[in-house]
Amino acid sequence: MKPIKKLVLLSLIASLCACHTVASTSKDKPMQKTNSILDNLTFECKHEVRPPIDKEVHSLYDYALYHDLHNMWRGKKGDEVWQNMAVYYRIAAYNGDYQANLRLQWLLETKRVVVKKPQTEVYHLNKELEKTLPATAMYKLYYHLDSNYGVKTTPGGKFAYLRKAADMGSREAQFAMADILKWINDRNTLDFRINLVKQLLNCASQQGMGKAAISLGTILELSEQYSEAIYIYHQGVIAGDQPSAFKLYRAFDKRQKHPLNKGIDQDLERATRYKMIDDYLFKYYFLKPTVPDLDEIVPLPPAKLPSWDGKIAFQRWFEGPSPQKPSDELMQKLAEKAGLDWQTGLPLKK
Numbered sequence: 001m002k003p004i005k006k007l008v009l010l011s012l013i014a015s016l017c018a019c020h021t022v023a024s025t026s027k028d029k030p031m032q033k034t035n036s037i038l039d040n041l042t043f044e045c046k047h048e049v050r051p052p053i054d055k056e057v058h059s060l061y062d063y064a065l066y067h068d069l070h071n072m073w074r075g076k077k078g079d080e081v082w083q084n085m086a087v088y089y090r091i092a093a094y095n096g097d098y099q100a101n102l103r104l105q106w107l108l109e110t111k112r113v114v115v116k117k118p119q120t121e122v123y124h125l126n127k128e129l130e131k132t133l134p135a136t137a138m139y140k141l142y143y144h145l146d147s148n149y150g151v152k153t154t155p156g157g158k159f160a161y162l163r164k165a166a167d168m169g170s171r172e173a174q175f176a177m178a179d180i181l182k183w184i185n186d187r188n189t190l191d192f193r194i195n196l197v198k199q200l201l202n203c204a205s206q207q208g209m210g211k212a213a214i215s216l217g218t219i220l221e222l223s224e225q226y227s228e229a230i231y232i233y234h235q236g237v238i239a240g241d242q243p244s245a246f247k248l249y250r251a252f253d254k255r256q257k258h259p260l261n262k263g264i265d266q267d268l269e270r271a272t273r274y275k276m277i278d279d280y281l282f283k284y285y286f287l288k289p290t291v292p293d294l295d296e297i298v299p300l301p302p303a304k305l306p307s308w309d310g311k312i313a314f315q316r317w318f319e320g321p322s323p324q325k326p327s328d329e330l331m332q333k334l335a336e337k338a339g340l341d342w343q344t345g346l347p348l349k350k
Contacts, residue, residue, distance in 0.1 A: 090345025
């Protein structure tokens with residue numbers, strides 16, 4: 001690849017990414033140590049294992065999430081809905097439900113759930129998260145370094161958290177490392193960094209990070225690897241990435257005159273389905289919907305298109321009735337198991 005095109009490629013990555021990586025030095029040219037983040041940098045893609053969640057415990061999360069998301073458009077910070085749903089999230093989180101844990105951390109960080117000491121509660125939730133998703137918990141420590149959440153480090157030690165989280169398999173950390181690598185202004189390490197960024201994005205996208213997929217797909221597209229780009233964009237749509245859906249809509253509708261048109265046949269029905277999904281993901285971005293049922297709606301060629309009612313599974317769930325409210329008996333049982341007050345989800349006073 002010509003030097004100019006490499007610089008354009010990295011500039012494009014820089015405008016799209018937010019990732020971090022671990023990599024090895026080039027055998028042909030020793031890497032110049034112009035930035036401490038590059039010192040001894042090696043990368044081996046590792047995926048974080050997400051353990052199964054007990055269905056009974058997860059029923060608390062399902063109920064809370066439904067009402068939480070229906071409050072997203074008009075809800076006020078600290079309102080009754082979010083304060084009440086926090087109880088369900090807390091009890092689920094301390095019974096091993098990492099999805100409830102992460103959602104509650106976000107609600108506390110954004111002050112939608114209001115407590116006297118949000119930093120303290122987030123700290124304890126993250127300690128609990130270490131039991132199920134240690135890589136994500138490590139990334140959260142990095143994330144909180146600049147946010148007065150009780151996490152501190154020595155000067156220059158900030159990126160140790162990020163590199164460790166990426167090594168452990170955190171997709172967020174892998175994406176964040178790529179973001180750092182792309183902004184380093186050093187021609188001597190250009191080839192090295194482009195390679196690492198691609199590895200990091202690929203690893204993160206394999207784990208369901210939509211932002212990594214759109215970034216990696218764009219790199220492949222610029223490199224004229226169109227079929228590979230289409231596959232990656234498809235994975236991005238599954239993860240809920242709206243720009244990936246828009247890319248595929250344009251790819252299958254040759255009237256759009258897009259580079260992705262090359263090497264594939266026009267398929268207006270596929271284009272229409274991707275556009276419908278694109279429209280939904282764009283309109284309801286604040287709900288963060290994903291499309292795990294994408295292959296049941298619009299599989300990649302040569303698979304034939306199945307019948308479809310025009311809705312993704314998330315949409316049916318969101319537009320449907322509320323999940324059944326967990327019984328007081330279940331709340332009491334799970335709260336007692338975790339040493340919590342079943343009416344607040346907070347630790348019992350000793």
